[in-house]
Amino acid sequence: MNGVQQLGKLAVGFGILLLAHSAFSAAQYRRSVAAFEQEDAAPDMAFDITFECLLAFLVVCCGFVLMSADLKPIKGSVMYSSLTFEQQNLRADFMTFNHRGRVLEELKKAT
Numbered sequence: 001m002n003g004v005q006q007l008g009k010l011a012v013g014f015g016i017l018l019l020a021h022s023a024f025s026a027a028q029y030r031r032s033v034a035a036f037e038q039e040d041a042a043p044d045m046a047f048d049i050t051f052e053c054l055l056a057f058l059v060v061c062c063g064f065v066l067m068s069a070d071l072k073p074i075k076g077s078v079m080y081s082s083l084t085f086e087q088q089n090l091r092a093d094f095m096t097f098n099h100r101g102r103v104l105e106e107l108k109k110a111t
Contacts, residue, residue, distance in 0.1 A: 008066030015060035022052040 026049050
């Protein structure tokens with residue numbers, strides 16, 4: 001694992017902690033609004049809680065992007081051009097030699 005992936009893990013952890021803090025703050029805000037019976041005067045949610053929640057979401061998303069593995073090229077020829085024949089996973093145990101084409105050819109000759 002390289003340093004960028006480590007940074008991604010750290011960002012995800014920090015983002016989850018930030019998201020948990022914003023959830024706790026939102027619950028506490030709702031409790032205080034209900035306790036003081038200010039439901040008509042209070043907005044839906046305080047701006048700092050909304051901002052913290054969105055920031056946590058962005059930090060977690062960036063962390064997941066940083067944690068991802070290296071992307072492979074779309075064209076398979078680019079990726080497999082440097083591999084030898086043995087490295088390309090062409091093993092005999094995945095090849096089928098007894099298939100129905102031989103039997104069908106014999107039936108065609110018999111008719």
